[in-house]
Structures are given as C-alpha cells and as structure tokens.
Amino acid sequence: METIAKQGARVQLQLNGRVREGFAEPRTQLCDFLRHELGATGVHVGCEHGVCGACTVQVDGKSVRSCLMLAVQAQDSRVDTVESLAEGELMSDLQLAFRRNHALQCGFCTAGILMSCAEFLGREPDPTESQVRDMLSGHLCRCTGYTGIVRAVLEVANERKSKNGEK
Amino acid sequence: MKPASFDYVRPTRKAEVLELLSEYGQDARIIAGGQSLMAVLNMRMTQPKLLIDINRVEELHFIEERKNCLAVGAGVPQVELLSWPRISETVPLLALAMPWIGHFQTRNRGTVCGSVAHADPSAELPLCLKTLGGEVVLESRSGSRTVTAEAFFQGILTTDRRPDELLTEVRFPLCKPGTEYRFNEVAMRHGDFAIVSLAAVIGAGTIRLGIGGVADRPVTRDFEPGQDLSAALNETAWSLDAQDDVQATAAYRRQLVRDLGRRLIEEGH
Known part of the structure; x- marks a missing residue:
C-alpha cells in the first residue's frame, strides 16, 4: 500500500510519449503539475471545478478534466496534452x-x-x-x-x- | 481554488481500505473517479486528513450479471457500464439515463458507485437505483450489510453509510419481461445538473414514476392505469417540497413534474 504524506513526493508519468518526473503534493491537481512541474503550458486552467473543460487532457487515451484529477493519481499513466497533436513542425x-x-x-x-x-x-x-x-x-x-x-x-x-x- | 493539504494513500486490496476507514472514519474520504469529490475538495468544502484512492483495488472492478441483478463494483467508471455490451438487455433504464450524466469527459472517470455514494438529489444514477428498487452493499471491518435504495438515500448528499463503511457495490434489478422503461430530463444545457429528471417503469397494470432534482432525494410514486393522471401528478408535484434556486423556481419544477411526467407516461418521451 503506497502512502504519500501531505509534504509530497516525486511523481512519474509518460507525457506525450516521454517519461517525465516532477514533484507533487497529494493535493496538487494534475493540471498544475503538468504546467508548473513539467512545463506543458498548453494545458489551460479555467474554472477548476470541472465545468469549463479548458484543462482537458487524455489520460491513458481517455479525455479527462485535469483539474478533477490529482497528479499523484496519474502515477505511471500515459498523459497526452495538446502538445502531442502536431506532427513535428506540422500541425495535425x-x-x-x-x-x-x-x-x-x-x-x-x-x-x-x-x-x-x-x-x-x-x-x-x-x-x-x-x-x-x-x-x-x-x-x-x-x-x-x-x-x-x-x-x-x-x-x-x-x-x-x-x-x-x-x- | 486549491484543496487544503491531506495525506494520500493508494491501497491495492479492499481489506486495506476497510482497515483505513476503521482507523480514520470521518477524517478520511474515499476517492474513485473524483468527478464530484474533486470539485468539493478544490472549493475546500471538505478538508479530509486522508484521501483513500480506490482506483487500484482490482477486486472492486467488476460488472456481474447475477440471477436477479446487475452488480457493479466501486471501481467501475460510468463509461464502462454504458458501453458494456449487455446493458440495454439487462437494465435498459441505465442505457437510457446514463448518456445524461455529465459529459463523456466526466463519464470517462466518474464511477457508478461514486455517484450513488455522493447522493446528489439531481443525479441520474441514484434516481435509477431508487426507481428500480435496487440495493447497495456497504462493507466495514466488522462486516457487510445490504441496504435498499429506499433506506440509503436520506437527503441532500446524505446517506445511510457510516463513516467506517465503504460502498463496495450497487445492485440494479434486472429488467422484467413486458415492462417498459423510459427516461427524460430537463437541464439548462445537456449534461448540466438536472432541473428535473424523470424515470418511468411501466408494466402490466403498474406505473411507477421516479423523480429527481426536486425533493432532497430521488422519490418514486406509483399510479394506477386509468386513474386521473393529471390530478395525481399535480398532487405529486406539490408533495415534493420543491425549492427555488439559481437554475429554476419551485413553480417551474412542479410544472415540469406535471407536464414531463404526463408526457413520459402517456406518450413515452
């Protein structure tokens, strides 16, 4: 049974095809983790209570609101953000x-x-x-x-x- | 809006969850899909000491067709039940009602049992469970008990669950031959919280209407075929203690119970 105290811990996930790691407190929302720790600023944070959909990312291929998920819950998941869509220099x-x-x-x-x-x-x-x-x-x-x-x-x-x- | 601090634990066995609940009780909250709880945490309307994430407890992840019911474990997201191949044949009311729950982005994560445990009076799954006469299974370290939907829903976000109990499973009665199931809802936009939601179960000589979004919990009323439906629905509408809120007036809610109720029963939509 894994426990993460409120002071936080390292969280590892696969972001847009690359394994990435950063620091998160248990209360850190996935959207803030992606932006502030991993630099995926394509994730936009709007209402922070699941209404507006601006922060939608894909977790294991499914669209979810990243303000309604904790970074620690995404441990070992595959997360894709808008940065994953372009094919090299070309837009999709x-x-x-x-x-x-x-x-x-x-x-x-x-x-x-x-x-x-x-x-x-x-x-x-x-x-x-x-x-x-x-x-x-x-x-x-x-x-x-x-x-x-x-x-x-x-x-x-x-x-x-x-x-x-x-x- | 950021949650206040809490410790986080990710058990992999149900026994561990029950152990933690018996130790922490009120100070712990269970998170599954988090589609209701995360908003509440973000707004700091709840500030648990410990958050217990049950997403990696494999034994809670099941959809089982049994002799009399469809049992859904606490780990099953709504999208999985909705796309389960036999849902229309086993519990057709769910196939009709579930597309109305939030949006596909929230159904991807929100769980069936989580919605029932949260007990929002306008939520679709509690309404279905109540209308069909289903049950929930509550487990704690000291044992397991089965509670009817009737006894489980006690008010706004209030249920019969004790602080040391985990809602491990909901049981929807299987559809009966010769029975028709109907669902309709009015919300500001599709996927918003329902202003009024209605489920109807129509069998030979029986008419049951379930009503969500009006009273402090989902309620059901039984009508007789041939009875003066308009008068009965009017009486029903007045009996629910409808409230004004930012979305709609009490009078509008009563009107929806009367009109949508009649349409759903007489015209089928």
Missing part, C-alpha cells in the same frame, strides 16, 4: 481544420477541445452534427458560438474518410 489535420474554419478566437478553450475531439474522432470516425455538439457540450467556448468548431470536426471526419478511400 484537426488543428489545420480549426484554423481554416475559424474554430477559435481567443484560443483559451481550444487546447482542451482539441483533446476531446481527438479521442472522439478516434472512436466515431463518421459522426453526425448532433453527436459533435453533444461531445462539445463538455466545453465552454465564449468566442465562437461553436459553429466553426462543429464545422471543423465534421470537415476532418470527411477528410479522413476520403483519405481512407471510402468516398
């Missing part, structure tokens, strides 16, 4: 579609939305608009009114389908 198809469709303005919520969209499209390669909107209901965006975001997600789904030779 999802990020490019966001840019083309004006799916962001201030961009604060975007990093979290991209992580949810990435998981969602992996499991729903051919979503309907209402499925996309339902997926986005876990995120607050105060700039776009969501129209551009929905368009971007549907466009990427279509692009990927035609690449796979289905259309």
Whole structure:
C-alpha cells in the first residue's frame, strides 16, 4: 500500500510519449503539475471545478478534466496534452481544420477541445452534427458560438474518410 | 481554488481500505473517479486528513450479471457500464439515463458507485437505483450489510453509510419481461445538473414514476392505469417540497413534474 504524506513526493508519468518526473503534493491537481512541474503550458486552467473543460487532457487515451484529477493519481499513466497533436513542425489535420474554419478566437478553450475531439474522432470516425455538439457540450467556448468548431470536426471526419478511400 | 493539504494513500486490496476507514472514519474520504469529490475538495468544502484512492483495488472492478441483478463494483467508471455490451438487455433504464450524466469527459472517470455514494438529489444514477428498487452493499471491518435504495438515500448528499463503511457495490434489478422503461430530463444545457429528471417503469397494470432534482432525494410514486393522471401528478408535484434556486423556481419544477411526467407516461418521451 503506497502512502504519500501531505509534504509530497516525486511523481512519474509518460507525457506525450516521454517519461517525465516532477514533484507533487497529494493535493496538487494534475493540471498544475503538468504546467508548473513539467512545463506543458498548453494545458489551460479555467474554472477548476470541472465545468469549463479548458484543462482537458487524455489520460491513458481517455479525455479527462485535469483539474478533477490529482497528479499523484496519474502515477505511471500515459498523459497526452495538446502538445502531442502536431506532427513535428506540422500541425495535425484537426488543428489545420480549426484554423481554416475559424474554430477559435481567443484560443483559451481550444487546447482542451482539441483533446476531446481527438479521442472522439478516434472512436466515431463518421459522426453526425448532433453527436459533435453533444461531445462539445463538455466545453465552454465564449468566442465562437461553436459553429466553426462543429464545422471543423465534421470537415476532418470527411477528410479522413476520403483519405481512407471510402468516398 | 486549491484543496487544503491531506495525506494520500493508494491501497491495492479492499481489506486495506476497510482497515483505513476503521482507523480514520470521518477524517478520511474515499476517492474513485473524483468527478464530484474533486470539485468539493478544490472549493475546500471538505478538508479530509486522508484521501483513500480506490482506483487500484482490482477486486472492486467488476460488472456481474447475477440471477436477479446487475452488480457493479466501486471501481467501475460510468463509461464502462454504458458501453458494456449487455446493458440495454439487462437494465435498459441505465442505457437510457446514463448518456445524461455529465459529459463523456466526466463519464470517462466518474464511477457508478461514486455517484450513488455522493447522493446528489439531481443525479441520474441514484434516481435509477431508487426507481428500480435496487440495493447497495456497504462493507466495514466488522462486516457487510445490504441496504435498499429506499433506506440509503436520506437527503441532500446524505446517506445511510457510516463513516467506517465503504460502498463496495450497487445492485440494479434486472429488467422484467413486458415492462417498459423510459427516461427524460430537463437541464439548462445537456449534461448540466438536472432541473428535473424523470424515470418511468411501466408494466402490466403498474406505473411507477421516479423523480429527481426536486425533493432532497430521488422519490418514486406509483399510479394506477386509468386513474386521473393529471390530478395525481399535480398532487405529486406539490408533495415534493420543491425549492427555488439559481437554475429554476419551485413553480417551474412542479410544472415540469406535471407536464414531463404526463408526457413520459402517456406518450413515452
């Protein structure tokens, strides 16, 4: 049985494919650990009580709110943040579609939305608009009114389908 | 909003959890998915000395179809139950109600038993458990007991669980042939806390309506086919001690019980 006293301990996890380690008190939220200890500042912290979705990251391939998880709980997990999406110097198809469709303005919520969209499209390669909107209901965006975001997600789904030779 | 300090322990066996609970009692909190507890910790509405993380206790991670019930262990996240292949056949009400719980991002982590143990009066899983007449299993170092949903939910975030007990399992009765299950809910946006949520179980000669989000706990009412439904629903709506809050007035809640209740029973949606 592992115990971590309130003074804290080293936490190790795999961040965007690389094993990383940092210091966390038990009360340290995963979002703060990723930003302050590991420098993954693409993780944006909004409401800190699970409502806005800005801090969404993937833990073992599943989108979760990193303000509703403790860093110590992520010990030995695989954590992916928005920094994992780009392929080298090139933005991913999802990020490019966001840019083309004006799916962001201030961009604060975007990093979290991209992580949810990435998981969602992996499991729903051919979503309907209402499925996309339902997926986005876990995120607050105060700039776009969501129209551009929905368009971007549907466009990427279509692009990927035609690449796979289905259309 | 950062939690106050606490010690953290990550047991791998249920016996260790029960041992810790018997030692710490009120000073300990159990964390599973944390989708309710983390918000409460962040706001410092609770400040435990010890946080017991049960995510790595393998023996709590099970979905079992038994003779009369579907048993779900304390380690099972909502997404797992919702995507369990036999959910629509075994407990169809859950298949209907679970997509309404929060968002997929919170269902990825939030657990079934955690929602029941938290006992938010507007939560979907407590409503389903109560409407179906399910049970919870509470274990402590001194033994195990089974409590009906009826006796378990005692008020807002208040249950029959004693400080040294762990909610290890919930049991949903299996669906009965010839019975129809229905669910609907009104919230500000899909996935927000329900203003009113309703579950209906309609069998031959029986109509049961479960109501969440109005009283201090989920409640059920039974109606007779052929009875004056409007009058009965009006009486029900007034009997729940509905409250005004930032989301809705008490009058609006009563109206939803009357209108949604009638629609769910008579028209099926």
